[in-house]
Amino acid sequence: MQEKITENKNIILYSINISGIVQGVGFRPFIYKLAKENNLNGSITNTTEGVIIKVSVKNKKELSVFIDKIKKFKPSPSLIEKIEYRKIPQENFQDFAIEKSIETDEKFQLISPDLATCQICIEDINNKEDRRRYYYPFTNCTNCGPRFTIIKKMPYDRQYTTMLKFEMCPDCKKEYENPFDRRFHAQPNACKICGPVLSIIDNTGKTVDFQNPILTAARLLKNGFIIGIKSLGGFQIACDATNDDAILKLRKRKNRPQKPFAVMFKDMETLNKYLAVSILEQASLTSSSAPIVLLKKIKFMSLSKHVSYYNKYEGAMLPYTPLHHLLFNNIDFPLVMTSGNISEEPIASENKEALFELQNICDYFLTHNRDIYSKYDDSVIKIFNDNEMILRRARGYAPYPMKLGPNIGNKVILAVGAQEKNTFCILKKNYAIISQHIGDMDSAETLDFFKITLDNYKKLFNIDKIDLILYDKHPDYAATKFAKHHFRNSKKIEVQHHKAHIAGVIAENRLLEESENQENDRILGFAWDGTGYGDDGKVWGSEIFIVQKILSKKELNFERIGHIKEKYMPGGEITIKKPYRMAVSYLYNYFTNQANNSKKDFFNYIFSQFPFYKKIIEPEEIDIIIKQIQTGFNSPITTSMGRFFDSVSSILNLTHIVSYEGEAAIHLEMICQENIKDEYQVEIEDFVIDDYFIFNQIISDLKNNVAAPIVSAKFHNTLARAVLNISAKAKKTLAQI
Structure with a gap:
């Protein structure tokens, strides 16, 4: 029976709407505790937009104090985008409660990425006195663990996740309700x-160990085997990063002859022995996002070459799941940790x-029965100018949107x-919702x-409903074909590839937002x-583009x-795979x-001046390349x-x-010798860079036996100089850039 509401004129009831990352990050428990500590009655509930808090206060000052504490003490993984509040009719709250989630129309909730294991949970899995969580590889709390990868729909409740099939035991239920x-x-x-259960199987699917799968996996890794490990968003492939034979075996099986592998280190102390780490890089490594961070090598200790x-x-990355931490409890070497896929597939x-897909790559699989709803690669970043530059956006970052x-x-x-x-991007309201890394769209699987x-x-x-579809102008791109055929009745606009690059930079850095009324503002891109x-x-x-904002049309004009x-x-296309063909040109x-x-002299020239080409290219292919250059047959014009x-x-x-x-x-960048300030001369006519002129100077350097690292440095310096010269010229000749 519903209680009769008795109005207390000394109490005011407010509804507080909070949007941002406020689900799956311990926000409701935080608000509950905060309300109890401040003797406030009311409720909190998840919605498909965020959370709604109802709170009874004596006056607006008490409300302001409560909101200030929310902002100041909110859970670290949370992010508050907006707080709105209003007076509402009184309800008879005798306590503070977490109420059942509700769904609202035409709204969306910002979703938390998966979060790296917190320090307290790490202590739990290493605590022998904790009979339920000691060495348990799926330990988590409101501050860490899977989020996006297990969510089937919003709001974020267990019944809408892949955890639904695991009914909580009385002790877990007690924790959940406390x-x-x-x-x-x-x-x-x-x-x-x-909860979920871990096991090891071999590459025929036969179960090897249910009792001590982590210890078994550690033993196999020590013996040079390659293990597939089921992580948060998919399988990783692991082997000993100091074992030459294991890595060469992995390269052969994965058909990955040269591309670098990522490496997972036990902790910062271990990582510091191998790689140079700045304060900002360490902050990224140890954050709840726990991405792969590109770090400079040092010579104190070496991984396999x-x-x-x-x-x-x-x-480099650090362990970000309890399973990773427990594995490193039993080994004393870093692990190659690469995506569990066939090359160029998801x-x-x-x-x-x-x-099915990895049995010819992995000897064994360390797997479990918690389903993954959304595939999720490891994110990759580099610290550049004291900021994170995201090179691959996935775990720890997606699907959190960029606010425009x-x-x-x-x-x-x-x-x-x-x-x-x-990746794809959905623009809704003033949010750019960017997907996790999808990959190269060359396969049906991708x-x-x-x-x-x-x-x-x-x-x-x-x-x-999607009102407008944007796609790349290239008619053969898989995403372009999909957009044209899948959204037949939607309005569509094709976008030139390089204009999209520039527009993305403008949006991300809000370069044209500060000058709403200055239509003559231009950007050089x-x-x-x-x-x-x-x-x-x-x-x-x-x-090279001049970009101007057209206020009347709310669009950018590219010249x-x-x-x-x-x-x-x-x-x-074959020339993209074979750089020597363009070099011949x-x-x-x-x-x-x-x-x-x-032409006959050219054959003698190329093989005498560049003798390594004798092993790379046959005279017949050089002849074909020359004919293609002369006639343009099967040879598009390029810049x-x-x-x-x-x-x-x-x-x-x-x-x-x-x-x-x-x-x-x-490779050219990596050999570049540092602290070289020399450069080649640049010829620019009507903003067109004469790259042949630069190339010819490189040939002269090679004749004079200038070392490749110095040539590389001069080459990079020259292109930087070209950018500066063009920018200066544009500044003079084109007003207001």
Whole structure:
């Protein structure tokens, strides 16, 4: 029977709406405790928008004090975007309560990423007196553990997660219902008695160990075996990072001859023995996001040279699940920890899927029966200019959105992304909701992952209708084809690849938001990469734009003013995989501009001046490349900066055939000698950079036996100089940049 409400004129009831990351982070238990400590009655409930707090106070000052304490003492994983409050009719609250979640229309709730294991939970799993959680690999609380990867729908309650099938034992239930326990309303709460179970199977699917799977896995790793480990968002592949044979075996099985592997270290003390770590880098490593951080190598202790070869950096991370921590309790070496997938396909997340796809890579699997609803790779960052630069956005970051400025409008917009390293983005209200890393869209499996993830985001963020679809101009991109065919009746706009790069930087840094009334404000943008379908149908890749905001149309106007010189890309797509082909093109241009040289002389020239090409390329292929350059047959015109980098990398005998995207350019950067200030001369005419002129100076240096690291340094310095010169020229000739 409902109690009769008796109005107390000395009490005012307020409704407080809080949006942000306020679910799955211990926010309701925090508010409950705060209200009890301050003798306030009322309630809190999850909604599909955030949380609603009803609180009875004596006056507005008491309300302000309560809100100030919420802001000051909120749980560390939470993030408050907005707090709104209003008076509401009185209700007869005799206490403070956490009420059942409610769903609201046309709203969406910001969702917490998965969080690295907190220090208190680490203490629990190492506490022999804790009979339920000692050595339990699925220990978590409101401050840590799985979130996004187990959520099927909002609001964030256990019944809507993959934990539904694990009924809590009486002790876990007691913790869950105790407002003063840190597992109060922790949705993934579990223990040895009632929670997920770990096991080891071999690559035929046969169970090896149920009793001590962690100890067995540690023993196998010590003996050089490769183990698939089911983590938060999918399987990782692990082996001893100091064992040459194990890593070479992994490279062969995974068909990954050169691409660096990430490494997981037991703790900061261990990591400091191998890599140089700044204060900011350590802060990222030890944060609740716990990403892979690119760190400089040092020579005190070395991992196997096969982990990352010539790279000056190592992708490093710390354990972020109880399973990782317990594994490192039993080994004394770092672990290669790479994505559990076949190269260029999505990470495997289901047990059967992993066994089927990875059985030829992994010797054993350390797995469990907690289902993963959303695949989730490890995030990768680098500290640049004292800020995190996200290179791969996934675990610990997605799906938390980027908040944009006002005046975005009410349309829901979907941008489906490009072909390589795809992510998609949904614009709703003034939030850019960016997906986790999807991957390269070359396989049917990745496209399926894209579709499933998009459907999941639409459900989680309460999106019934998309008003506008944006897609890359390249007609052969998988995401472009999907957008055209899947959204037949929706309004669609094609976007040029490099303009999208510049627009993304403008939005992320809010470069045009400060000057709402200055329509003449302009930005000079450089978009240098490998490939992008140009407005003229050519292969762009070194584009320079003037960008102007058109207030009347609420859009950006792009004027392409410059690039490197146009040239044929002999053979088209194959040249991306084989940098030596583009090098031959540059060398042929250099050679034929010298007096009295013939094609026959070119063969002699290339093999005498660059003898390593004898093992790389046959004379017949050189002949084909020359004909393609002369006729343009099967050879699109390009202004690609990426192909320029490839050519320089090849003539320095670094990379001739790439095994992963950007390999040639990365190798060129990694050999770059530090503290070199020399540069080559730059010729720029009408904002067009003469890259042939730069290349020819490199040839002269090589004739004079200038070392490759110095050539690389001068090359990079020269391109930086080109940017500065063009910027200065644009400043003079184009007003208000």
